[in-house]
Amino acid sequence: MNNEKGVFILKSLKKISIFLVACLLVLSSFSFVGIKNVQAADTDQAQYTIGTTKNIPSAVAEMGKDLNSYTNNNLNVDMKAYDSTKELNSAIADGTVNAAVTDLVNYAAISKKHSNWKIAGTMPGYYGLVANKKYKNVKKLKGKTVAVDKTDYSMFYLKKALKKSRLKLSSVKLKQVDSEADRVSALKSGSVDAAVLQDPSMTEAKVNGAKVLSKDKISADNGNVLIVNNDYAKKNISNTNILCNVIKQEVKKINKSNMYIMLNKTFTSYGTSDKAVAKLNNLDVKFKTIHKVKKSDFKKAFKYAKQQKLYNGKINYKKANMKLRQVK
Structure with a gap:
C-alpha cells in the first residue's frame, strides 16, 4: 500500500514539475524582445494575417499570438482559423490572408492559380487513420467508407497508410468530408467507418x-507547411524572417516542456472537449523546428497532386x- 502511495506521489510531482516548466516558458515569452541575428521589423510594421485550419501546425502558429511573441518582436500578426481547406483556399484567393498553414498537396493545388505564393518552411504536425473500434487494423477497412478531403494531404496520407497494408485507394470507398470536425462527427454517428484526421x-x-x-511519427516531416x-x-523580408523565427522559438518551448499544455487555449477555441485536451496533455511531444522542405517530400506530394x-x-x-x- 505504501509503495502504491509512493508511486502516485512521484507521478504527481513529475506532472507538477512539468507544469511549472511550461508556466516559466510562458512567462519568459512576455519578455522575449528581439530575436538573435534577425533585424528589427520594417518601420511601417507590415502585418501578417495567417490563415489556419484548426490542427497542430495551426495551433503552433497561434501560440505566437497567444503568448504575445509576435508583438514582443515588433510584428503585428492576426490569425484566422477556418474549418476546412476549402475555406482557407477561399481566403487565400480573395486576399483575406497573406500567409497560411497548410500542406504540400494543397499548396500544389493552389499554386496553379496563385503562383505568387511560396513555401516559407515546414510546420510540425502529423496525420492518422482513425476507425470505428470494431475495425482492428487497416486491412479490415477493405470495402469500407473512409472520410477524407480529396483535395489535400489527407487522401495522400490515406494512400500511403493503405499501401503499407497492401491495399490501394480503390480498395476503400472515399467520402468527401471537408472539415475534420465533421469527420469526427461522421465517425461517431457511424455514417463512415474511418477517417483521416x-x-x-x-x-x-x-x-x-x-x-x-495508423499514425505518422510525431517528430517527422509530415507534409505541413x-x-x-x-x-x-519579398517587400517585408525582415518581418518574414521574424515570423519564421518566432514560430521556431514556439516549437522549442513545446519541445522543452515535452507536452501540449501551452496550446490548451487554442485547442479549446477549436472546439476540442476538455476530455480530449486532457488526453492531449498526456502525450510526449517532440517536434522539428521550422526548416526547408525536403526536395524528395516536395516532389512526392506534387507528383501525387498531378x-x-x-x-x-x-x-x-x-x-x-x-x-x-x-x-x-
Missing part, C-alpha cells in the same frame, strides 16, 4: 471511442521555396 481532432475521435489504426504571399513577403489532377505543369522545387535566413 490530425490532432486535436484525432484525439477527439479517440475519446469518442474510435481507434487509431507555412506558405506566404511572395508579393508581400496524378489526382490537382496540379499541372512542371515540378519546380527551387521556384516554389523562398530563401530565408531563418529557415535552413
Whole structure:
C-alpha cells in the first residue's frame, strides 16, 4: 500500500514539475524582445494575417499570438482559423490572408492559380487513420467508407497508410468530408467507418471511442507547411524572417516542456472537449523546428497532386521555396 502511495506521489510531482516548466516558458515569452541575428521589423510594421485550419501546425502558429511573441518582436500578426481547406483556399484567393498553414498537396493545388505564393518552411504536425473500434487494423477497412478531403494531404496520407497494408485507394470507398470536425462527427454517428484526421481532432475521435489504426511519427516531416504571399513577403523580408523565427522559438518551448499544455487555449477555441485536451496533455511531444522542405517530400506530394489532377505543369522545387535566413 505504501509503495502504491509512493508511486502516485512521484507521478504527481513529475506532472507538477512539468507544469511549472511550461508556466516559466510562458512567462519568459512576455519578455522575449528581439530575436538573435534577425533585424528589427520594417518601420511601417507590415502585418501578417495567417490563415489556419484548426490542427497542430495551426495551433503552433497561434501560440505566437497567444503568448504575445509576435508583438514582443515588433510584428503585428492576426490569425484566422477556418474549418476546412476549402475555406482557407477561399481566403487565400480573395486576399483575406497573406500567409497560411497548410500542406504540400494543397499548396500544389493552389499554386496553379496563385503562383505568387511560396513555401516559407515546414510546420510540425502529423496525420492518422482513425476507425470505428470494431475495425482492428487497416486491412479490415477493405470495402469500407473512409472520410477524407480529396483535395489535400489527407487522401495522400490515406494512400500511403493503405499501401503499407497492401491495399490501394480503390480498395476503400472515399467520402468527401471537408472539415475534420465533421469527420469526427461522421465517425461517431457511424455514417463512415474511418477517417483521416490530425490532432486535436484525432484525439477527439479517440475519446469518442474510435481507434487509431495508423499514425505518422510525431517528430517527422509530415507534409505541413507555412506558405506566404511572395508579393508581400519579398517587400517585408525582415518581418518574414521574424515570423519564421518566432514560430521556431514556439516549437522549442513545446519541445522543452515535452507536452501540449501551452496550446490548451487554442485547442479549446477549436472546439476540442476538455476530455480530449486532457488526453492531449498526456502525450510526449517532440517536434522539428521550422526548416526547408525536403526536395524528395516536395516532389512526392506534387507528383501525387498531378496524378489526382490537382496540379499541372512542371515540378519546380527551387521556384516554389523562398530563401530565408531563418529557415535552413
